[in-house]
Amino acid sequence: MNSNHPIDNRSITIALCAGEASGDLLGAHLMDALKQRCPNARFVGIGGPRMMAKGFESLYDQEKLAVRGFVEVVKRLPEILKIRRGLVKSLKKIRPDVFVGIDAPDFNLGVAEKLKKAGIPTLHYVSPSVWAWRRERVDTIVHQVNRVLCLFPMEPPLYQDAGGKADFVGHPLAQTMPIDADREAARKQMKIEQWETVFCLMPGSRVSEIDYMAPLFFHTAKLLLQRYPSARFLLPVATVATRQRLVEILNQGEFRALPIQLMSAHADLACTAADVVLVTSGTATLEVALCKRPMVISYRISPLTYAYVKRKVKVPHVGLPNILLNKGAVPELLQHDARPEKLAAAVAEWYESPRDVAALQQDFHQLHLILKKDTSALAAEAVLAESGVAAAA
Incomplete structure (x- = not known):
């Protein structure tokens, strides 16, 4: 044909x-x-x-x-x-x-x-x-x-x-996203200086995910801000409903002062521009991998759901990049381990380890070629x- x-x-x-x-x-x-x-x-x-x-x-x-x-x-x-x-x-x-x-x-x-x-x-x-x-x-x-x-x-x-x-x-993402992610160009497009410390937060594409993950990620952002006072945070938003829920949470007193920039879609741009991405387990983790960025994967669900799922899971990893690479390439902090202190420490470890980031980018490059x-x-x-x-x- x-x-x-x-x-x-x-x-x-x-x-x-x-x-x-x-x-x-x-x-x-x-x-x-x-x-x-x-x-x-x-x-x-x-x-x-x-x-x-x-x-x-x-x-x-x-x-x-x-x-x-x-x-x-x-x-x-x-x-x-x-x-x-x-x-x-x-x-x-x-x-x-x-x-x-x-x-x-x-x-x-x-x-x-x-x-x-x-x-x-x-x-x-x-x-x-x-x-x-x-x-x-x-x-x-x-x-x-x-x-x-x-x-x-x-x-x-x-x-x-x-x-x-x-x-x-x-995978359509592997087809539509460039093999070589251009971080410098992404930052220029977003008017972000090359020297700035930038983290991307991806708490999920559904309102139910936002309810579980966004407060956790925002508490993590507060800890990262203590460590890197000039840091800024990008948060790509999937739908109108998730934006509304995110705005509601960000308007709560404890999160109001956070330097978080909500972006309509453009997750690939936000990920590529970021130094490290904090992401909820799911398809978004693959998008981050195809942007060749280091990430920390997290997930929280109701205790009852988690107990059921844990009994049924037959693979050692839950994050798609780890499953496809068949190794623990990026950290997964799930359920009881999904705590702001642990997430912030894992994000900081990537940020302060450029050699490890370079090795990870090679793995993600090979993965991209397989899926394209x-x-x-x-x-x-x-x-x-x-x-x-x-x-x-």
């Missing part, structure tokens, strides 16, 4: 469902690649601001699905189930040519299963972390969807061994193949 030219001019309908900010970014890139092949495509389902800016018809507010942790989900379960029922009903009526669930597996795989039974081809874009925990899900997933699109090279064999279809499409593929194009080809458009072209 020649991916540079449209392959079909009919009005194909592609349903997408992205449950959170990272899925919204994947969805937006996928839409671009699909539009190159099918300029008249209609996109409908659930998506965020990036997807909607490209003409996506979102039937529900994406933010309502952005909930993490078992305890937190239980509180919102009636509303989430109502949205899922409504989405399935609407899509059965619309009869899209194909459905793509983007991340959010607990929500999307249930939708995909019902649509597949109704004769609509389904894909899941971003394999759940089956290599890390609950590996038994693989057998279920291959029956729920026609194909899984995987961002990491160790994932497809797990589905293929279970009789399913899966493709390694690379034309992700959106490969994903689009798989989507159209399942829809039947590629075969008909």
Whole structure:
């Protein structure tokens, strides 16, 4: 297939469902690649601001699905189930040519299963972390969807061994971000002097994460400020809802004087400009690695959720850079270890160890090369193949 030219001019309908900010970014890139092949495509389902800016018809507010942790989900379960029922009903009526669930597996795989039974081809874009925990899900997933699109090279064999279809499409961040991150240029763009001490705080892309992580990160910032009085802090913000919550927390008396600059998106710019990044475990850790910056990974969830997850996890690390490099390249301070004193000490250790930072950047460079593929194009080809458009072209 020649991916540079449209392959079909009919009005194909592609349903997408992205449950959170990272899925919204994947969805937006996928839409671009699909539009190159099918300029008249209609996109409908659930998506965020990036997807909607490209003409996506979102039937529900994406933010309502952005909930993490078992305890937190239980509180919102009636509303989430109502949205899922409504989405399935609407899509059965619309009869899209194909459905793509983007991340959010607990929500999307249930939708995909019902649509597949109704004769609509389904894909899941971003394999759940089956290599890390609950590996038994693989057998279920291959029956729920026609194909899984995987961002990491160790994932497809797990589905293929279970009789399913899966493709390694690379990671879109590795494709869109430069191999050589230019810290000097990033600072110039942000009007930050090269000598300034700059830390980046990334407490999460969901409001529920912000509630757990932002106060912890702000207490850490206060300790770092004692150690480096001229330091400044950058905080990229994923959504309007998370910005509102962050502003509420920062307006509390103990945090009001912190020199924190909230930035709309531009996480890559903030990370590249920073000396060290303090980041909540998740997709953002990979973004920091691709910016070639040292980081400290942290995570806190409810004690009940943590107890459940800890029993199920089968890998020695939780941070994506550590998992992909198969070593403890960057510190992980989780749950009981997620304390301001420990986080500040770990950040300071990176800041004061340029030789260690240089070695880490070499590791991250190699990781970038492994993950760099034309992700959106490969994903689009798989989507159209399942829809039947590629075969008909």
